[in-house]
Amino acid sequence: MPGYETIKFIQDGPRATLSFNRPEVLNALNNQLIREVLDAVTKLPDSTRVLILRGEGGKAFAAGADLEEMRRRTPWSEIDFGPRRELARRLETAPFPTVAAIEGFALGGGLELALACHLRIAATSARLGLPESRLGILPANGGTARLARLVGRGTALRMIMLGEQIDATEARRLGIVDWLVEPAEFDAEVNKLADRLVTLAPIATRAIIDTVTRTTDMALDHAIDYEHRWFQLCLGSADKQEGVQAFLEKRPAKFGTRPSNIIFK
DSSP, X not given: OOXXXXXXXXXXXXXXXXXXXXXXXXXXXXXXXXXXXXXXXXXXOTTOOEEEEEETTSSEEEESBOHHHHTTOOTTTTTXXXXXHHHXXXXXXXXXXXXXXXXXXXXXXXXXXXXXXXXXXXXXXOEEEOOGGGXXXXXXXXXXXXXXXXXXXXXXXXXXXXXXXXEHHHHHHHTSOSEEEOGGGHHHHHHHHHHHHHTSOHHHHXXXXXXXXXXXXXXXXXXXXXXXXXXXXXHTSHHHHHHHHHHXXXXXXXOOOOXXXXXXX
């Protein structure tokens, strides 16, 4: 990986950890940071089995867009939302688990990136929200779409229109975050979660992520057909052979590396 100025990146075997590194501005997301994160995510090796996304400094995951840059943005400067949209798409469709580890504030674009991840773990001190309405705009990198799918139309409308910030306990109740952890235990629990995720069967994990992501809006029969096609691929995999054999031998399964050559549309 090249040297980065606004992020920290560590590849430790199958585990990748990417940290927003602008703690002096609560990890506000400027264009350079977005480009560097996208570059790092694009270059992850095939051996990657989990990506942890977090913020440096302990006070914020990411407190939204950089407002100095926001002042200069126009309807034409980022007409397709470019790298921001591509980054969220890659986090959501990655063939391995992506995890947002949230300490402190996750607001605006920061929460949108967390929502694009497959899983979210939060410290009990975290605060989450989409306050864009207070700036005369709306969350437009999947904020309205992904939040509504998680919490329902009414709650999403209330939170977004009023620019509400909610605490971690409420976020867990609504299903926005999957685990709550005390701040003193946060790093240890994030590591434990990563340790669990890297041991999963990589083909089955990819199948689960892809099926859940793609079939949410399908008719039920089409969704079941889609998952069955992945099931057939899993049946022919070395992961299935190892998983069944390990179960019969009453030992932990030792799955292989993530394959990079499965194309399934």
